[in-house]
Amino acid sequence: MADTDNREEHRSVMREWGHKPAAASPPVVGSDYRQARDRQIVRASIVGIVANVVLAAAKLVVGLFTQSIAFLLDAVNSLTDVFSSVVTIIGAKLASMRPSRSHPYGYGRVEYVTSIVIAAIILAAGVVSLRESVVKIIHPSEPDYTAVALLVMAVTAGVKVVVGVYFKRKGAAINAQPITASGVDALYDALLTAGTVASGLFCLVSHVDIDGWVGAVVSLFIVKAGLGVLRDAISTIIGERPDPALVHGIKTCVNDHEGVMGVYDLFLDSFGPNNYMASLNIAVPDDYTAHQIHDLCRHITEEVRDCYCCTLTVGIYAANSTGDYVPIREKLMAEVAKHPEVVQVHGFYVDSDSRTVDFDIVVDFHCDAEPVRAAIVGAMKEAYPHYNFTVVLDSDFIE
Numbered sequence: 361m362a363d364t365d366n367r368e369e370h371r372s373v374m375r376e377w378g379h380k381p382a383a384a385s386p387p388v389v390g391s392d393y394r395q396a397r398d399r400q401i402v403r404a405s406i407v408g409i410v411a412n413v414v415l416a417a418a419k420l421v422v423g424l425f426t427q428s429i430a431f432l433l434d435a436v437n438s439l440t441d442v443f444s445s446v447v448t449i450i451g452a453k454l455a456s457m458r459p460s461r462s463h464p465y466g467y468g469r470v471e472y473v474t475s476i477v478i479a480a481i482i483l484a485a486g487v488v489s490l491r492e493s494v495v496k497i498i499h500p501s502e503p504d505y506t507a508v509a510l511l512v513m514a515v516t517a518g519v520k521v522v523v524g525v526y527f528k529r530k531g532a533a534i535n536a537q538p539i540t541a542s543g544v545d546a547l548y549d550a551l552l553t554a555g556t557v558a559s560g561l562f563c564l565v566s567h568v569d570i571d572g573w574v575g576a577v578v579s580l581f582i583v584k585a586g587l588g589v590l591r592d593a594i595s596t597i598i599g600e601r602p603d604p605a606l607v608h609g610i611k612t613c614v615n616d617h618e619g620v621m622g623v624y625d626l627f628l629d630s631f632g633p634n635n636y637m638a639s640l641n642i643a644v645p646d647d648y649t650a651h652q653i654h655d656l657c658r659h660i661t662e663e664v665r666d667c668y669c670c671t672l673t674v675g676i677y678a679a680n681s682t683g684d685y686v687p688i689r690e691k692l693m694a695e696v697a698k699h700p701e702v703v704q705v706h707g708f709y710v711d712s713d714s715r716t717v718d719f720d721i722v723v724d725f726h727c728d729a730e731p732v733r734a735a736i737v738g739a740m741k742e743a744y745p746h747y748n749f750t751v752v753l754d755s756d757f758i759e
Contacts, residue, residue, distance in 0.1 A: 394456070394634060394669065397534045401452040404530045404539050408445035408546075411523050412438045415516045419553075422509045426560075427501070431513065433492055433575065434553050437485050441545060444478045448538040451477075455632055468632010472597050474538040479590035482545050486582030489552070493579055496572030505560040513557045520550035535633045537596065541589045548585045552578045602628040607758045610638070610668060617663075619644055619656050621679045624706040624720070626758050628670075636670040643707070646678040677707045685710045688717060688744060695739045701727040702736075703756050710747075717744075720752040729753045 416438035423431030451474030459466045527543030530536070552575075559574040611623045622643035629637045642660070644653060657674045664672045689708055696702050704722040711718070721736065723729035730753070737749045 397536070397634070398452050398456045400530065400534050401536050401539060402449050404527060404536075405445040405448045405452075405542075408448075408523060408527065408542060409442050411519065412441040412445070415519060416442070418512055418516055422512050426505055426509050431509075431556060433489050434513070434516075434549070434556055437489065437549055437552060440481050440485050441542070441549065444481050444542050444545060447474055447477050447481075448542060450474075451538055452536075465631040465637070466635055468630075468635040469597065471536070471538055471632060472593050475541050475589060475593035475596075478538055478541045478545065479586050479593060482541075482548070482586030482589060483583060486579050486586055489582060490576055490579035493572045493575030496575065500569055500572065505564050507564075510557050510560045510564075513553055513560070517550045517553035517557065520546050520553060524550060537593065537633075541593075544585050544589055548578075548582050551581060596630075599629075602630075602758055604758075606668065610640075610664060610670065610672075613664060613667060614640065614642060614660050617656060617660055619648065619652065620660075621645065622677070622706060624677070624704075625675070625754055628758070634669045636668065638664070638670050639673040639675065641675040641677050641707070643677040643679040645681040646709070647681050678709050680710055683710065683712060688740075688747075691743050692717075692719065692736075692740060695736050696721070699732050699736065701732060704754075707752070714748070715746055716748045716750060718750045718752075720754050722754045722756050725756055 416435050419431055419435035419438060423435055451470050455466075455468050455470040455474075457467045524543045524546030527539050527546055529543075531538075531540030531543055555574040555578040556571070559569075559571045563569050563571070607626060607628070610628075611626060614620060614623045620642050624641045624643070626640040627638060631637065642656075644656065648656075653676060657676075660674055661672045664670050688710060692705065692708070696705050701724045702721050703724055705719060706722075707718060707720040709718045710716075717740070721729075721733065723732055733751050733753055737751055740749050741747075
């Protein structure tokens with residue numbers, strides 16, 4: 361009974377140091393979700409293809425009728441959006457291929473490459489529009505705007521806004537970067553069309569052609585959008601901080617298993633949306649047998665795999681189940697409190713036989729960790745000269 365009370369007390373302390381339970385875990389993400397996600401990407405892309413073909417045809421007719429370079433460029437831009445949707449479908453199909461011997465982690469990152477291709481399409485459309493707009497400024501020719509033509513273009517702009525919002529919401533809902541990128545592209549297309557309509561209205565009222573100037577300004581916005589999509593895709597490929605909700609969910613899932621007294625050092629590596637390799641350490645009572653630890657780790661890895669599409673490796677920290685080491689722990693926490701750059705302390709364990717105290721500290725990226733470690737160890741050694749202190753410096757990978 362006393363051992364059980366000690367474990368519960370230690371579990372509470374461990375949570376306070378390194379793990380805060382989440383109120384709720386993110387939705388379960390399994391293989392069925394992946395298949396449904398792929399279908400939604402394809403459906404959204406087909407919607408984009410149909411919408412952009414219709415819009416391109418309408419803009420082309422209006423552009424030829426009015427001889428407006430802005431209208432014609434707008435039509436070409438809508439056709440490039442069709443290509444973007446085709447690229448998205450191809451990327452989704454490639455990304456969903458099963459792992460192979462040459463690519464054992466799967467092909468999920470193809471989606472990020474797809475986003476780069478879409479970014480290149482957006483940039484190309486922006487640069488071409490800018491060039492044609494500059495030519496229009498240098499060699500102006502008065503377009504033949506009509507109220508009907510402007511009305512048609514205004515309607516196409518409204519449709520493009522609807523498509524863009526749909527893409528952005530769908531991309532965010534299913535974590536599909538190419539769909540989100542297509543949404544950004546669609547919204548800037550709507551801006552380009554709106555600018556064209558505005559310049560047409562201004563020309564009808566004042567008989568002054570600002571078609572080229574408006575096209576140039578909107579083209580710069582399109583280039584900016586393309587650079588933003590490119591930046592996001594490259595940032596994802598380089599590797600970003602994991603989603604806090606996912607981190608919280610995995611840690612809570614692991615911590616809820618009987619025998620786990622703390623969850624630390626979670627490392628997540630993404631090989632595409634909802635495809636992760638991960639490792640973490642758990643604290644267990646130091647009187648647990650190898651058989652108990654084996655069963656515990658098996659249950660943890662299976663549940664995390666099924667719930668989060670995450671292949672997990674589990675490391676073990678021993679936690680004192682006997683002995684009163686509260687004074688040493690409190691002294692350590694007092695010293696750590698003097699260093700605000702220390703994000704977390706965990707893995708505290710006292711080996712009474714070798715008189716060794718082990719613990720890990722997580723230090724903020726913005727400071728030099730070694731002087732912090734030396735200061736803490738020095739203070740602890742001064743307070744407890746008969747103990748040796750072994751400290752591991754961990755990186756601040758997660759929230």
